[in-house]
Amino acid sequence: MxxxxxxxxxxxxxxxxxxxxxxxxxxxxxxxxxxxxxxxTLMGTTVLESGVPIAASLHVYAHCLRGGARGGVAVLxxxxxxxxxxxxxxxxxxxxxxxxxxxxxxxERQVQLNGRYLEMTPRGDLPPLDGVPITAGxxxxxxxxxxFLALPDAGNAACG
Numbered sequence: 001m002x003x004x005x006x007x008x009x010x011x012x013x014x015x016x017x018x019x020x021x022x023x024x025x026x027x028x029x030x031x032x033x034x035x036x037x038x039x040x041t042l043m044g045t046t047v048l049e050s051g052v053p054i055a056a057s058l059h060v061y062a063h064c065l066r067g068g069a070r071g072g073v074a075v076l077x078x079x080x081x082x083x084x085x086x087x088x089x090x091x092x093x094x095x096x097x098x099x100x101x102x103x104x105x106x107x108e109r110q111v112q113l114n115g116r117y118l119e120m121t122p123r124g125d126l127p128p129l130d131g132v133p134i135t136a137g138x139x140x141x142x143x144x145x146x147x148f149l150a151l152p153d154a155g156n157a158a159c160g
Contacts, residue, residue, distance in 0.1 A: 031099070031111040034118050038097055038129065038148045042066055042074040046158060050075065052088065057081035058141070060088065064159035065150055073154035079141040086141045094151035095131030101144060 044064035052060035057080045065072030079086045100112050111118050114132050121127060131150060141147055 029118075029120065031101070034099055034111050034113065035146055037126065038099070039076070040066075041129065042097070042148050042150055043076065044068075044074065044159070048073065048156065048158060052077075055086070057084070058086045058088075064156065065152060065154075068150065068159075069152040071155040071157065071159050072150070072152040073156050073159060075149040075151065077141055077147045077149065079143060079145050079147075082144050084143055088139045088141055090134060090136055090139045090149065090151070092151050092153045092155075093133065093135050094149055094153070096134045096139070097129065097131045097148040097150070098142070099146040100142060 042065060043061075044066040046064040048062040048064065050060040050062040052058070059078040059080065061076040063074050063076075065074040068074070075088075075090075077086075077088050096114070098114055100115075102110055102112055102117070113129060118127060118129075131148075134149070139147075139149075
């Protein structure tokens with residue numbers, strides 16, 4: 001195990017309240033753990049301009065799609081408004097991974113992916129992290145959600 005992994009384990013198990021695991025409840029993953037897993041799965045290392053104007057409650061980031069098709073793009077869209085949906089225009093079809101709280105309480109310890117609770121399997125493995133298909137066009141981002149979009153057919157020349 002590399003030094004980087006040891007540091008993360010130390011911070012999570014011994015010295016922090018911001019870790020990815022809940023050290024007070026059987027080391028279950030906190031909601032930010034699932035966001036980190038999706039980030040690592042979808043967001044590549046090449047950062048792109050999102051093309052979405054900055055807005056008070058909508059934050060949009062774009063990277064090349066990790067391990068995806070040539071030209072694929074991954075988008076992270078965060079709707080921080082607790083009551084209003086936001087709309088994002090998507091240029092091509094793809095898959096959507098939306099993390100949400102099962103209630104309006106953003107301090108909730110459980111998180112849903114596309115409406116289904118996320119929990120480790122009894123063996124401690126990750127559950128399937130399946131996206132739902134989306135089509136090109138207007139995409140509604142519900143209040144207080146984090147949505148990852150995988151757009152393998154985006155055709156971005158910077159993503160080779």
